[in-house]
Amino acid sequence: MEKVRNRDKLLVSGLRVIHEQGLAGASVRDIAAAAGVPLGSFTNYFASKTAFGLEIIDIYREASHAMTEATLRNEALSPLHRILSYVDTLRDFLAEDGMRNGCLCGNIGAEANAHGEEVRRKIVDAFSADARDVAACLKAALAQKEVSDRIDVDDVAGFFVSSLQGAFLVAKVEQSPEPVNRFKRVFFSMILPPLGAG
């Protein structure tokens, strides 16, 4: 029972430490200290820091998934508003720590070479899943004539995901939400202007 709780403590504290310091930057010693458990406990439960990182990405993605359900997949909103609401929700989540931790998947993606193929694949899958959810919203927006039918859905969805990652990265470095707000202004006025806005 104690052991199970130590494993959970490591995952909860590890998520915070890795989000703040990066998977490369956080040491196993930092993670165990933050969890208040002995260093040996970490090695009892996790084969390596990379194996631990894979579980951390899964936990982070579960939180992202909840935000996606409330926004991109929320049929109470119009398709275009689902996408707007997704950006606002992620920005507000990252603003809880002054934007300075950025997106955990983006951070680990930027360190991909340091962690091997399994971590890299997991980040590729995360970005692809986001792009599929955005593409589904764009198709719904087209069907409801909310946006111009001249857009290439897959291109715009992929561009949206990478550009939003870039906005989170610059926001992290600047410790300011402004790059995300600027992304919103430009994207929703020039790429997805609501039809009828002229």
Place this chain on the structure above:
Amino acid sequence: MEKVRNRDKLLVSGLRVIHEQGLAGASVRDIAAAAGVPLGSFTNYFASKTAFGLEIIDIYREASHAMTEATLRNEALSPLHRILSYVDTLRDFLAEDGMRNGCLCGNIGAEANAHGEEVRRKIVDAFSADARDVAACLKAALAQKEVSDRIDVDDVAGFFVSSLQGAFLVAKVEQSPEPVNRFKRVFFSMILPPLGAG
């Protein structure tokens, strides 16, 4: 004389190791080994890995500066073509290692919390300098009526820099230039369509 050469060897090899592994991921031991110099040599010349990283960013930015001179500041090209050529030149540079190392400034930006304020400021300055160069090109493109006068120059320049960083990040994770090519397709058809293209 020998000592000066060891300092240079550390910087040349360190640039490669840090570009591949990240500033957090690369150890001083890795850097000295790659340079083929004794570990003690590193500590003779550099007060810390962070101090070394600051010099590495400067060297990388000098290379970026040369690419900016050949593209964004190249008055032999039309302003819009300067921006296109900038994207192509950076993409081709990063494609030399299959895109997998990404932009060094973006990588270190994603690890900003691990390295302290001086590193963070240097990356903020790098992104701001890029945005100013792009904004100058956009103003020239407006003056020459190459692009619509409905764009907000500073917003579009900032959006360009962050979105390009995002495309480099996703290209790194996917080990493919496609995210950068998609950035180019969407950006230059929807944000900066050449006037007269309809």
